[in-house]
Amino acid sequence: MNRNTSHINPLESEAIYIFREVAAQFERPVLLFSGGKDSITLVRLAQKAFWPAKIPFPLMHIDTGHNFAETIAFRDKLVADHGLELIVRKVQDSIDAGKVKEESGKYSSRNSLQTTTLLDAIEEFKFDACIGGARRDEEKARAKERIFSVRDDFGQWDEKSQRPELFDMLNGQIKLGQNVRVFPISNWTELDVWSYIEREKIEIPSIYFAHKRKVFLRDGLIWSHSDYVFQEEDEEVLERMVRFRTVGDISCTAAVLSEAADIESVVKEIRNSTLSERGARIDDKRSEAAMEKRKQQGYF
Amino acid sequence: MDVLKIATAGSVDDGKSTLIGRLLYDTKSLTTDKLEAIEKTSKQKGYDYLDLSLATDGLVAEREQGITIDVAHIYFSTAKKSFIIADTPGHVEYTRNMVTGASTSQAAIILIDARKGVIEQTSRHFFIANLLRVKEVVVAINKMDLVDFSEDRYNAIKADFEELMQKRDYEEQKITCIPVSALKGDNVVNTSEQTPWYHGPTLLEHLEALDMAAVSNSGTPRFPVQYVIRPKTKDFHDFRGFAGKVYGGILNVGDEVVALPSQTRSKIKAIYVYNQQCESAARRSSVTITLEDEINVSRGDMLVKANDLPRIEKEFTATISWMDQKQLQPGTTYVLQHGIRKVLAKVATIHHRIRPDYSGIDEGANALEMNDIAQVSFKLNKPIFCDAFKKHRTNGSFILIDSQSNNTVGAGFIQ
Numbered sequence: 081m082n083r084n085t086s087h088i089n090p091l092e093s094e095a096i097y098i099f100r101e102v103a104a105q106f107e108r109p110v111l112l113f114s115g116g117k118d119s120i121t122l123v124r125l126a127q128k129a130f131w132p133a134k135i136p137f138p139l140m141h142i143d144t145g146h147n148f149a150e151t152i153a154f155r156d157k158l159v160a161d162h163g164l165e166l167i168v169r170k171v172q173d174s175i176d177a178g179k180v181k182e183e184s185g186k187y188s189s190r191n192s193l194q195t196t197t198l199l200d201a202i203e204e205f206k207f208d209a210c211i212g213g214a215r216r217d218e219e220k221a222r223a224k225e226r227i228f229s230v231r232d233d234f235g236q237w238d239e240k241s242q243r244p245e246l247f248d249m250l251n252g253q254i255k256l257g258q259n260v261r262v263f264p265i266s267n268w269t270e271l272d273v274w275s276y277i278e279r280e281k282i283e284i285p286s287i288y289f290a291h292k293r294k295v296f297l298r299d300g301l302i303w304s305h306s307d308y309v310f311q312e313e314d315e316e317v318l319e320r321m322v323r324f325r326t327v328g329d330i331s332c333t334a335a336v337l338s339e340a341a342d343i344e345s346v347v348k349e350i351r352n353s354t355l356s357e358r359g360a361r362i363d364d365k366r367s368e369a370a371m372e373k374r375k376q377q378g379y380f
Numbered sequence: 381m382d383v384l385k386i387a388t389a390g391s392v393d394d395g396k397s398t399l400i401g402r403l404l405y406d407t408k409s410l411t412t413d414k415l416e417a418i419e420k421t422s423k424q425k426g427y428d429y430l431d432l433s434l435a436t437d438g439l440v441a442e443r444e445q446g447i448t449i450d451v452a453h454i455y456f457s458t459a460k461k462s463f464i465i466a467d468t469p470g471h472v473e474y475t476r477n478m479v480t481g482a483s484t485s486q487a488a489i490i491l492i493d494a495r496k497g498v499i500e501q502t503s504r505h506f507f508i509a510n511l512l513r514v515k516e517v518v519v520a521i522n523k524m525d526l527v528d529f530s531e532d533r534y535n536a537i538k539a540d541f542e543e544l545m546q547k548r549d550y551e552e553q554k555i556t557c558i559p560v561s562a563l564k565g566d567n568v569v570n571t572s573e574q575t576p577w578y579h580g581p582t583l584l585e586h587l588e589a590l591d592m593a594a595v596s597n598s599g600t601p602r603f604p605v606q607y608v609i610r611p612k613t614k615d616f617h618d619f620r621g622f623a624g625k626v627y628g629g630i631l632n633v634g635d636e637v638v639a640l641p642s643q644t645r646s647k648i649k650a651i652y653v654y655n656q657q658c659e660s661a662a663r664r665s666s667v668t669i670t671l672e673d674e675i676n677v678s679r680g681d682m683l684v685k686a687n688d689l690p691r692i693e694k695e696f697t698a699t700i701s702w703m704d705q706k707q708l709q710p711g712t713t714y715v716l717q718h719g720i721r722k723v724l725a726k727v728a729t730i731h732h733r734i735r736p737d738y739s740g741i742d743e744g745a746n747a748l749e750m751n752d753i754a755q756v757s758f759k760l761n762k763p764i765f766c767d768a769f770k771k772h773r774t775n776g777s778f779i780l781i782d783s784q785s786n787n788t789v790g791a792g793f794i795q
Contacts, residue, residue, distance in 0.1 A: 087383050087462045089665070096666035097625050100606040101720070104679055128654040129666070132619060133611035216453045223436075223452040230786075243788045244451075244476055244703055246483040248625070249717055249779050253786035267464060269455045356411035 105252035115151035118213030389505035390491030399562035401432025406569035601629030704789035
């Protein structure tokens with residue numbers, strides 16, 4: 081089906097503009113890469129922004145260790161195919177160093193532990209700009225996020241003293257020790273990202289497409305059966321045809337029932353979906369203000 | 381299909397968040413989990429209706445106080461258009477937020493409470509829509525359910541607003557009044573049966589029908605160079621591409637151009653969008669341009685058509701919207717960012733403050749406070765290549781940055 085995707089052109093131009101501003105205004109930028117569709121889209125946009133030169137900054141993956149195997153295989157192939165520079169920093173190392181404590185129990189996840197590893201890596205490499213794939217349509221607190229969002233030495237977000245952003249002008253001036261989080265696809269919706277992946281024929285990990293998986297049901301969500309996910313004895317393992325709408329740590333990403341096995345069917349499914357993307361994020365369900373609290377603490 | 385950016389303005393309790401919630405609800409843009417959250421919270425608060433304002437009030441502090449404290453962006457689309465709404469608060473002290481929201485918008489919705497009519501806040505909101513040259517203004521006369529959907533009341537408010545329109549200095553601006561009830565859903569998405577006397581479109585119908593070419597401010601092409609691409613690889617050994625975004629008009633391969641500030645002439649050799657060569661670069665598209673001649677161009681320089689130069693200014697007067705707690709004072713030096721070009725700017729003179737409600741000016745201002753709007757003259761250490769804001773929205777605007785705090789402290793519109 082040849083759908084009209086021309087409304088993505090201004091969004092693409094905006095993202096490319098933002099990437100070029102980052103390269104020009106900062107000394108040590110880094111692209112935070114999770115292996116999810118949003119950060120994969122960022123890589124394509126960065127390639128477009130600097131072609132025929134290479135992307136002038138590295139990618140960094142904050143690895144919880146609780147990954148979908150498909151995501152890691154995909155990440156390594158992408159890096160090799162495009163000659164990208166990849167830095168990996170592991171949450172396990174932060175745990176071993178005694179900097180964070182592993183959560184325990186039914187809802188334990190390493191998702192929030194990533195923050196410490198991220199902040200340590202920013203300090204280690206002296207990154208002054210961290211580019212991420214967050215979008216304003218994802219969540220209410222993110223709707224107020226700037227494109228250039230200044231964080232203090234502790235990585236904290238102060239939502240009350242954000243810099244106004246007028247016209248296209250991005251102010252990246254910071255003091256030593258501060259850094260900026262940059263969100264080039266702030267104004268994209270989930271459907272925009274999917275339509276773009278379809279239009280540009282961007283490769284994404286196979287778990288975004290329908291596949292058979294061992295799962296169990298809890299609180300109305302479909303959880304992956306995995307060594308990394310705590311499971312009660314009475315929570316029965318089932319085999320279901322599922323796919324993932326967002327991909328994060330395996331312990332905080334729920335699956336959706338789906339038969340959509342290719343990009344065209346996925347776009348169609350998203351178009352007709354009545355559930356929001358983060359509706360399948362277990363980490364957001366903790367409380368209504370979950371995201372805002374994590375952001376204040378330095379989470380992406 | 382295109383994206384329409386809309387700024388919203390209303391006073392406290394005008395029902396702005398409810399109106400946006402209603403747009404989302406009636407266009408079925410709210411997903412079931414968000415809707416469930418709204419139903420749950422509405423019930424907890426003891427309401428017998430859905431509190432649609434909960435769809436947009438994002439931060440904890442806001443939900444506690446029931447107010448909107450910062451610009452939030454909301455996205456939805458219909459079969460005809462995609463929309464981005466910049467939800468800006470209506471309090472007196474938050475002028476800066478509306479200026480910010482309006483700066484990227486082609487349309488503005490100004491809300492009026494039908495019981496209160498045109499009030500001082502309304503003139504302030506309209507003033508900012510004029511100052512920022514927002515082409516399309518929709519006046520949503522809300523809470524019509526509380527005035528029994530009275531045609532007379534609607535006409536009286538419309539007449540008051542038309543009187544306000546006489547004061548604006550922006551003839552091309554289009555204004556449309558629509559009677560709505562955000563709470564009940566009348567004339568927002570669906571045509572109301574309560575207003576048989578109203579024959580115009582609903583709010584959504586009106587926004588969907590806007591011609592995108594007509595609502596965008598066009599001018600002449602300006603190409604600020606953001607970044608110089610020099611791959612120095614075997615295949616692209618001599619490639620020297622000037623990366624940037626085209627503003628105001630179209631650039632074509634073969635166009636005769638001048639690089640500023642050097643004033644060197646050359647011709648556009650090629651225009652690239654990623655690895656594709658194009659014949660022309662459309663307005664607001666990010667491209668990479670190569671030139672016929674090897675001339676020295678770096679970040680902050682500008683390429684323009686040889687027959688259409690901008691002003692090259694080291695001294696000028698601008699309308700300033702001040703956004704910082706710390707006052708603006710004559711003699712102070714700020715970093716002035718014009719597009720992507722940064723220079724130092726010293727405040728020469730504050731001429732007068734402008735009352736943002738059309739009631740006149742105040743002479744003899746010694747300093748500017750947050751939310752003040754004023755005529756100010758500057759002296760720069762290096763020139764900028766600019767146009768009057770009235771002629772070119774992008775190339776006529778700038779921001780001021782405090783060199784100590786690094787904060788964006790003001791916005792300027794060149795005369």
